[in-house]
Amino acid sequence: MIYGNHEISIKMAVLGGATYFLILLIATAIDIVVWRKLTTEFSNWLNIITMIALNIVFFRTLANRRGFKVSIFRNVSFNGIILAVGCAVLFYFLLDTFLDPIFESIFPKSEANFQEQLDSLRAAPMTSFLRVCFIAPIVEEILMRGYVLGGLSNKYGIILALLISSILFALLHFNMVQTLSALICGLILGILYIYTGSIFTCILAHALYNTISYFTTIYSIY
Template sequence: MKRKLSILLTAIFAVLIYIIIQSGVQFIYTFVIYFQNISHDTELSGAALKAIFSMKQKKELLSLVAIILTSIIFYYKYYKDNTIRKIANITLKKCGIKQIIHMIITGISVTVLLYMIMLFLLEQGMVPNEEINLMEMSQSNLILAVITVGVIVPIFEELLFRGLVYGSFKHIFNPWLAITIQGAIFAFIHKSGVQCVYTFLLGIIVALYYHWNKNMIYCFVIHIIFNIFGTYILPYFFWSKDKIIFFTVTASILFIVSLLWQRKLIDVTQ
């Protein structure tokens, strides 16, 4: 019981470190910009708005800084600890062409389905209409945004949530409960409303594929496709009713194909 509690607290503490550093970096940047503006702008509210706007414009850069700082701490606190490494048991395996195709089909179908679900929920007013895109992004530096939001953030979050958090929880709970809890925590660190809904579903789906394949590469590929496709492609479509039906049906078929393919992969490994 004591060991399980220690594992649980280790995983939760890792998530808290990430939240604190990310929030701290944004706060410090906003604080510095605010005092730079206050000397030129006598209106306090005006300086505050400029600082917040500047922080949002630099969100990708600040996220990158937060991830670098968090990774340094994780390396010295967690990775060098052999006990924690054995608990998390992050597995990276070589993938063949068929597996890569399977990952791509899964990533695209999951992204489209979740996007269609979000469009439906937003249209029905079932979640706050805080953002239409799957991810909130700044257009100030597209290349930096794609690299950070599209690649670095997904890899880091998969190592943290599916690697350390889920890897720890499966030693405490049964796999399905561990998958659900880590999905809820993954959703919690994101914004409320629509983003909270789709990150919860994404967290569960990616964890399931990691559970089935025991390969973190699956998590990386699915999450990267989700962020890039869902951020820089789908939001810029003109969504008519016919297009929504077509994409939903097509994505559903592809997802079923992915699940059947996954079942075949499990049968082969067994």
């Protein structure tokens, strides 16, 4: 069951995804133009604070203009937590160990870009961990499952809402290898949200999977 009284159009869903991407660009620009020039030691932490502040403003705007309200801890259950853990493990074995190597062989340039991203993550492991394993899952699940999937389902029905929210989630990753994997994740996370009605369950699955991937990829020996 989808929870939420808000209703959005496809155009509004796309705008929401584009706004989130713009927030990422703005945070990066502020980091490069301001924080790195002020201090190299704390620039990564200031960038994290900037991202959090911008996303808070973003969700407050959605709440005021679109009537979007989300309770992260609503409908949390033991079964939901077990499903979240199961999804995280499924994502790791299905994607990281099986499909991603296939995607990487098909799109070598995307794989090269992905390796560059990993190098940047290794350069700042603490802040990268917070961004990848906590901030991104929380923000993306509230946006894509809570706002987009919930709002679209109230207007167009669950099937179309699931497809559109999964595609938008995939497009946010802007790397063909990650985009294909994110499309699969988006579909499964959407089904998880439809089944449990719990944003927390989706956040937990997303965060656990990112954490597993983070430690097995960032600290892998190659």
